[in-house]
Amino acid sequence: MKFSTRTTYGLRAVLAFATQYGKGAILLKDVAEQQFLPINYLEQLMVPLRKAGIVSAKRGSSGGYTLTADPATVTVADVILALEGPLQLVEGPMHLVACEADAACCGLTHVCALKELFINAGQLLADYFQGVTLADLVARQQTIEEAARTVNDYSI
Numbered sequence: 716m717k718f719s720t721r722t723t724y725g726l727r728a729v730l731a732f733a734t735q736y737g738k739g740a741i742l743l744k745d746v747a748e749q750q751f752l753p754i755n756y757l758e759q760l761m762v763p764l765r766k767a768g769i770v771s772a773k774r775g776s777s778g779g780y781t782l783t784a785d786p787a788t789v790t791v792a793d794v795i796l797a798l799e800g801p802l803q804l805v806e807g808p809m810h811l812v813a814c815e816a817d818a819a820c821c822g823l824t825h826v827c828a829l830k831e832l833f834i835n836a837g838q839l840l841a842d843y844f845q846g847v848t849l850a851d852l853v854a855r856q857q858t859i860e861e862a863a864r865t866v867n868d869y870s871i
Contacts, residue, residue: 718795718799719799720756721760721798721799722794722795722798722799724750724752724756724757724760725760725764725794725797725798726791726794726795726852727750727752728743728746728750728752728757728760728761728764729764729769729770729782729789729794729849730849730852730853730856731746731749731750732746732770732780732781732782733782733786733789733849733850733852733853734853734856735781736781736782736785736786739777739779739781740773740777740778740779740780740781741779741780741781742778742779742780743757743758743761743779743780745779746780760798761780763797763798764794764797764798766797767793767796767797768783768784769782769783769784769789769793769794769797770782770783771783782849785850786848786849786850786852786853787848787849787850788848789848789849790844790845790846790847790848790849791844791845791847791848791849791852792841792844792845792847794849795844802837802840802841802844
């Protein structure tokens with residue numbers, strides 16, 4: 716499975732909002748510069764994220780974007796769903812949602828060994844992303860940044 720730039724860029728932007736949660740709005744141009752992302756593309760990503768209630772926009776001199784809820788309550792799965800829609804492990808007519816509903820998605824669900832495989836794998840992936848919050852990512856980011864700042868000095 717491969718996520719599009721829509722998801723990776725969206726997660727990077729939302730992570731930037733999560734790191735600043737409670738500190739006021741952030742200008743999208745600042746996020747674009749900080750994350751090395753194209754501003755025009757980020758603007759497009761804000762539309763589904765706003766519709767999903769993950770971010771909100773504020774106009775004016777103190778305007779920008781903010782995360783609408785505590786990062787501990789927003790999961791990676793929430794962001795992926797807002798940006799990509801339901802999780803699909805395979806292209807074409809047989810996808811996770813249709814197979815779970817036991818729909819005649821490909822006409823072979825009654826004799827398909829792959830159905831259970833994709834349902835179980837999809838559920839594991841969905842559970843994993845549902846179990847990772849933006850607060851978890853913020854903590855991980857801080858750990859990574861601290862490690863990068865730590866320089867071993869072996870001088871005598």
